[in-house]
Amino acid sequence: MLHDAALVAAKDLRIERRSHVTTHQVAPFAVLVLVLFAFALDPDRGVLDRAAPGLFWTAVVFSAVLAVQRSVAVESADRAGDALRLAGLEPAGVFLGKAAAVAAQLLVLEVLLAAGIAVLYGTTLRSPFVLFAAAILATIGLAAAGTAYAAVVGGLGARDTLLPLLLLPVVAPVLLGATRAWEASLDGVPGEALPWLELLAAFAVLYVALGIAGYGVLQEES
Amino acid sequence: MRSNRVLGALALITLTGTFALGLGLPATEEQQTYARFVAIHPPLAWTAYLAFGVTAAASALYLWPRTRRARWDAVAEASAELGVLFTALTLVTGSLWGRPTWGVWWTWDARLTTTALMLVIYLGYLAQRGVVDAGPARAKRSAVVALLSVVVVPVNHMAVEWWRTLHQGRSFVSLDPGGQLDGDFVAAMFLGLVAMTLTYAWLLVLRTQVAEATGRSDAAALEEALAARRREAVST
Numbered sequence: 001m002l003h004d005a006a007l008v009a010a011k012d013l014r015i016e017r018r019s020h021v022t023t024h025q026v027a028p029f030a031v032l033v034l035v036l037f038a039f040a041l042d043p044d045r046g047v048l049d050r051a052a053p054g055l056f057w058t059a060v061v062f063s064a065v066l067a068v069q070r071s072v073a074v075e076s077a078d079r080a081g082d083a084l085r086l087a088g089l090e091p092a093g094v095f096l097g098k099a100a101a102v103a104a105q106l107l108v109l110e111v112l113l114a115a116g117i118a119v120l121y122g123t124t125l126r127s128p129f130v131l132f133a134a135a136i137l138a139t140i141g142l143a144a145a146g147t148a149y150a151a152v153v154g155g156l157g158a159r160d161t162l163l164p165l166l167l168l169p170v171v172a173p174v175l176l177g178a179t180r181a182w183e184a185s186l187d188g189v190p191g192e193a194l195p196w197l198e199l200l201a202a203f204a205v206l207y208v209a210l211g212i213a214g215y216g217v218l219q220e221e222s
Numbered sequence: 223m224r225s226n227r228v229l230g231a232l233a234l235i236t237l238t239g240t241f242a243l244g245l246g247l248p249a250t251e252e253q254q255t256y257a258r259f260v261a262i263h264p265p266l267a268w269t270a271y272l273a274f275g276v277t278a279a280a281s282a283l284y285l286w287p288r289t290r291r292a293r294w295d296a297v298a299e300a301s302a303e304l305g306v307l308f309t310a311l312t313l314v315t316g317s318l319w320g321r322p323t324w325g326v327w328w329t330w331d332a333r334l335t336t337t338a339l340m341l342v343i344y345l346g347y348l349a350q351r352g353v354v355d356a357g358p359a360r361a362k363r364s365a366v367v368a369l370l371s372v373v374v375v376p377v378n379h380m381a382v383e384w385w386r387t388l389h390q391g392r393s394f395v396s397l398d399p400g401g402q403l404d405g406d407f408v409a410a411m412f413l414g415l416v417a418m419t420l421t422y423a424w425l426l427v428l429r430t431q432v433a434e435a436t437g438r439s440d441a442a443a444l445e446e447a448l449a450a451r452r453r454e455a456v457s458t
Binding site: 148149152153156157158162165166169170172173176177180195196199202203206210214217218220 | 285339342343345346347349350353354362363366367369370373374377378380381382384385
């Protein structure tokens, strides 16, 4: 299963490296969202700095929707998904591989966005260990839930509009947990982040398990 | 058919009783006449959860190979539609009650937020059903989505509950005023519970029958079209 996962993840990341969609489209979009928040909120009154964790994670969640859509598009072009099924890979391995590829791209985006809030909003990034732990756990949860729902909408015509409707209410706990954990760290009280890290970990474990268990059924039907 | 008519009649009688009893409730000191919402609001919320529970159970029965019947898929869909209806009514009646009692239409209370998220989750479930034609593929996919959704609701609830308690302290202990109310109010709420559950069951049977009839009619139309093409092919 892990071997299959590594193969699929390497394949997806190779496609991304060659097509530059993440670096040339999703990453600029994420930074653009940060700029749009500055237009929407008053940048001079410290609102942006106070709201930075929430804005950061909102940008990440929107970018995650794009990354997941991209991950589905890769399989539906030229019916590549059928080839993947015929290749005899374990469905759980395919799920883990695709989720890992999405997670890797999201982590790169998060580094970029963290630099973005530091520069554009003047946020001081305190307690990096807690920030990092929250980011890792939240990213695993987002990638796992995203990949599971991507399989749900994979073969459908209206998948681009359906995916955000299905996925965003599901990842609400990630947005809540990651934002509160980052808030606690940035406010200099990293101890308060602990329950939120637990929530993020529970969410990640739950969706990785659900994805491993359910991906086979969904792959059959897409 | 006949048993469902009896169910419908019972639903109508108990609903009428609920409204009669509910509107006859005395005004309380704290909430005035708005306390009467207790006759319909908690029963609506209960029925919404019941409906989504039935959707999950029917979906599980569909996914289990031994119990796989097209009927379970129809029940899951019908119950999800009713669940969305009852959830929307819960939010509307809660909002109508909240405005005069709390002074706001909406507050970020854990229960309200979870209910709103639940509504969106099941709207998504119905939306993904709506984009493809009926068939085993849709039924299977929908069953998986329904089971995922039923996991999401408690996870969301826990997260939102923490959000409101850890972060700002609980704003409102309970949306249901039932705890401090006397016998008449409890009786009205209990009758409401029976009435809403009967109404739900009646509509569920009707909606499932409509879904099955639609399925049969679609299949017949397809057969007819195939036969017509076949006749054309033979005659040319």
